[in-house]
Amino acid sequence: MDKNNERECNEDLIRERRKCNFNIEELTNIVDGGKARTARRREIQRLLINDPEFLDEIPQDYMSHEDRYSNELRKSAHLMQKLADQESGHDIHQDIGALTGILKDGNPLMVHLSMFIPAILGQANSEQQEKWLGRSLRNEIIGTYAQTELGHGTFVRGLETRATYDPTVEEFVLHTPTITATKWWPGGLGKTCNYCVVMAQLYTQGRCYGPHPFIVQLRDEETHRSLPGITLGEIGPRLGLNSNDNGFLKFENHRIPRTNMLMKHSQVLKDGTYVKPLHNKLSYGTMMLVRVGIVGACSRSLQYAVTIATRYSAVRHQSEIVPGQPEPQILDYQTQQYKVIPQIASVFALIFSARSLSKIQSSVTAKLKDGNTDLLPELHSLSSGLKALSSSDASWGVEVCRLACGGHGYLASSNLPRTYTGTTCAITYEGENTVLLLQVARYLIKSYRSIGKETGASSVSYLADQTSLASSSSSFSNKALVQAFKLSALSLVAEAEARLQKLCDMGQEFYHAWNYCSVLLLKCAEAHTRYYICEKYEQTVDSLKASEGVKNVLQSLCRLYLIYHITLTHGDFLKCGALTPRNIAVLEGEMCDLLAVLRPQAVSIVDAFDIPDELLGSTLGCWDGNVYQRLYDEALKSPLNKTDVPDAYYKYLLPLMKSSL
Ligand SMILES: CCCCCCCCCCCCCCCCCC(=O)SCCNC(=O)CCNC(=O)[C@H](O)C(C)(C)COP(=O)(O)OP(=O)(O)OC[C@H]1O[C@@H](n2cnc3c(N)ncnc32)[C@H](O)[C@@H]1OP(=O)(O)O
Numbered sequence: 001m002d003k004n005n006e007r008e009c010n011e012d013l014i015r016e017r018r019k020c021n022f023n024i025e026e027l028t029n030i031v032d033g034g035k036a037r038t039a040r041r042r043e044i045q046r047l048l049i050n051d052p053e054f055l056d057e058i059p060q061d062y063m064s065h066e067d068r069y070s071n072e073l074r075k076s077a078h079l080m081q082k083l084a085d086q087e088s089g090h091d092i093h094q095d096i097g098a099l100t101g102i103l104k105d106g107n108p109l110m111v112h113l114s115m116f117i118p119a120i121l122g123q124a125n126s127e128q129q130e131k132w133l134g135r136s137l138r139n140e141i142i143g144t145y146a147q148t149e150l151g152h153g154t155f156v157r158g159l160e161t162r163a164t165y166d167p168t169v170e171e172f173v174l175h176t177p178t179i180t181a182t183k184w185w186p187g188g189l190g191k192t193c194n195y196c197v198v199m200a201q202l203y204t205q206g207r208c209y210g211p212h213p214f215i216v217q218l219r220d221e222e223t224h225r226s227l228p229g230i231t232l233g234e235i236g237p238r239l240g241l242n243s244n245d246n247g248f249l250k251f252e253n254h255r256i257p258r259t260n261m262l263m264k265h266s267q268v269l270k271d272g273t274y275v276k277p278l279h280n281k282l283s284y285g286t287m288m289l290v291r292v293g294i295v296g297a298c299s300r301s302l303q304y305a306v307t308i309a310t311r312y313s314a315v316r317h318q319s320e321i322v323p324g325q326p327e328p329q330i331l332d333y334q335t336q337q338y339k340v341i342p343q344i345a346s347v348f349a350l351i352f353s354a355r356s357l358s359k360i361q362s363s364v365t366a367k368l369k370d371g372n373t374d375l376l377p378e379l380h381s382l383s384s385g386l387k388a389l390s391s392s393d394a395s396w397g398v399e400v401c402r403l404a405c406g407g408h409g410y411l412a413s414s415n416l417p418r419t420y421t422g423t424t425c426a427i428t429y430e431g432e433n434t435v436l437l438l439q440v441a442r443y444l445i446k447s448y449r450s451i452g453k454e455t456g457a458s459s460v461s462y463l464a465d466q467t468s469l470a471s472s473s474s475s476f477s478n479k480a481l482v483q484a485f486k487l488s489a490l491s492l493v494a495e496a497e498a499r500l501q502k503l504c505d506m507g508q509e510f511y512h513a514w515n516y517c518s519v520l521l522l523k524c525a526e527a528h529t530r531y532y533i534c535e536k537y538e539q540t541v542d543s544l545k546a547s548e549g550v551k552n553v554l555q556s557l558c559r560l561y562l563i564y565h566i567t568l569t570h571g572d573f574l575k576c577g578a579l580t581p582r583n584i585a586v587l588e589g590e591m592c593d594l595l596a597v598l599r600p601q602a603v604s605i606v607d608a609f610d611i612p613d614e615l616l617g618s619t620l621g622c623w624d625g626n627v628y629q630r631l632y633d634e635a636l637k638s639p640l641n642k643t644d645v646p647d648a649y650y651k652y653l654l655p656l657m658k659s660s661l
């Protein structure tokens with residue numbers, strides 16, 4: 001699509017784009033993280049878009065379960081080959097965002113890239129990396145991360161798969177003792193992978209040392225047949241991600257060499273002696289790494305959905321605002337603006353938090369190399385909280401965008417249903433959100449109780465700021481609103497801690513008291529993480545070196561985000577005295593003003609996300625706004641339209657209609 005050729009474009013969209021009062025390319029660079037990154041992303045996307053191998057013969061929704069799998073495997077394999085062939089040597093992990101949309105509904109190599117390789121990088125020692133890293137990066141072996149079992153996903157300590165060390169032959173015996181110990185869910189495990197990292201309970205010298213990672217060959221490298229002692233299969237259709245072959249796995253006393261235990265952090269020596277790690281949760285490192293990645297992935301899903309909903313809202317006309325006048329664009333309804341524009345604001349919130357989190361992760365990783373684990377709990381808490389809020393915000397945001405498109409948003413060809421199912425799974429995988437938020441709460445209560453002790457953890461240092469509990473501000477600057485979030489979080493933590501203490505003082509065991517307070521604890525964790533997001537948003541926009549136009553847009557989006565979230569949880573702000581009922585009413589009014597200010601810029605802001613039509617894959621969200629023709633053309637692809645009268649008519653309908661004669 002030639003973006004300079006207005007003649008091919010819907011008139012409403014042309015008018016919207018003429019209202020733009022900021023430099024779109026500059027905003028695109030901010031979204032990508034710099035000019036060089038924009039150039040790189042575009043280069044990769046151009047490479048993919050122009051390649052006919054990525055086209056589907058028929059729309060995926062008309063394919064069988066098997067064909068979906070094999071079609072996406074074909075494209076995934078081609079993608080890996082193509083990126084490997086590039087002279088510039090693309091780092092697929094760095095460039096993962098550029099690939100969004102090219103593969104549809106999950107893909108069989110997703111967990112190989114996002115977990116198996118990172119597990120080798122983070123859990124294998126240098127000899128082991130020598131043996132497996134190069135081979136997995138070159139895709140000579142394909143792996144997955146097999147942790148979850150039929151009986152346990154959340155409670156990693158409850159896993160039942162056993163790895164028992166036999167010092168006489170220096171081997172581990174992997175065994176699945178019960179049906180509930182069957183590995184269940186790992187992506188690519190069913191039919192694609194020939195290796196995997198298995199999390200199993202380590203037994204040596206008669207003792208259990210908890211879950212540890214082991215690398216296991218599952219299939220013969222020549223024939224791809226599963227090895228003796230190993231049962232493998234696929235688990236069947238799911239809500240979404242149906243191009244992936246999520247699988248099951250059982251071991252029947254399957255032996256692997258001692259050196260297949262990933263030994264970067266803890267070891268089992270030849271005689272069976274266990275050498276413990278620097279920190280006993282280092283074996284959970286792969287999950288933490290991916291939780292960080294999920295925050296960025298969620299912001300991308302939301303960019304897709306909100307691009308579709310905003311463009312469609314500019315093209316779609318319905319009903320009337322002024323009686324008797326032409327039907328307005330639905331984007332002119334304030335209620336429609338309230339659906340769509342806060343989701344645009346949310347995209348930037350997630351982008352800026354994801355960047356801040358990944359900086360913290362890099363510094364924790366650097367410290368770990370020197371044997372310093374001090375900031376691991378801080379990273380665990382932040383990555384858990386941000387993974388939880390980003391996945392729930394993005395899922396809700398995508399769903400709101402789908403609803404904002406009315407009936408057409410329900411059509412597969414809008415690409416909103418698939419975007420939703422592909423986003424909502426992140427609420428569950430890589431740590432179910434409630435459970436992760438309770439981990440954050442645990443960290444908050446512990447930090448609150450150790451006020452005065454220097455931990456170096458900056459995200460919770462505000463808990464020591466007791467003076468702010470009394471100081472409600474009368475100013476409404478963005479900074480002041482962020483302070484209100486801080487006050488709300490601090491006061492919820494103080495309330496939860498006091499309630500816990502009271503129950504304990506009344507004789508309850510701490511763990512019962514914890515469960516009894518867990519709804520409030522969840523709120524603490526959400527408020528704390530929201531405060532973190534708001535603070536990063538405000539700081540990033542405030543310190544941004546940008547043109548006036550771009551800065552204004554981002555300031556308005558940031559302010560809208562702050563006010564929007566205050567109004568959603570206003571009870572917490574009132575309860576702690578951070579804001580008065582009058583303040584809330586004023587802010588609600590200002591939120592409507594902000595919607596009106598941002599309304600004329602909305603299409604241009606989503607244009608700045610710069611998602612090519614080929615990747616957006618939506619009849620409703622295409623650049624030129626030629627929505628109705630596309631909807632009609634897509635409908636014609638339905639196999640039911642191949643004939644005027646379907647066979648099913650003769651088989652079932654005709655006999656029914658004639659039966660009464
Ligand atoms: C190169 C990069 C590439 C990246 C690309 C990314 C691209 C993204 C794209 C998305 C694609 C993703 C596809 C992924 C598909 C899904 C894969 C999965 O679901 S896989 C399956 C995913 N499955 C899950 O996620 C399972 C979720 N469950 C769990 O993680 C754990 O069971 C648990 C954390 C909930 C509890 O663990 P438990 O052992 O019972 O611990 P307790 O509660 O008793 O707490 C004791 C103490 O430990 C502390 N601590 C805990 N963890 C950590 C940590 N990591 N650290 C530090 N500390 C930690 C805790 O704070 C506490 O401290 P204190 O208070 O005593 O001081």
Ligand SMILES: Cc1cc2nc3c(=O)[nH]c(=O)nc-3n(C[C@H](O)[C@H](O)[C@H](O)COP(=O)(O)OP(=O)(O)OC[C@H]3O[C@@H](n4cnc5c(N)ncnc54)[C@H](O)[C@@H]3O)c2cc1C
Pocket residue numbers: 111144145146147148151152153154155184185186187241246425428429430431432434435438
């Ligand atoms: C699409 C998809 C892909 C996946 N890919 C992989 C993969 O590649 N590899 C892999 O190993 N796994 C994978 N999984 C599994 C996933 O990691 C688990 O499903 C997830 O960790 C949740 O665990 P669970 O299913 O045991 O949920 P459960 O823990 O049984 O959750 C059920 C309910 O119980 C609640 N609950 C549980 N424990 C607590 C608690 N302590 N406090 C309060 N509430 C609690 C939860 O909040 C939830 O409401 C995948 C899952 C999905 C959906």
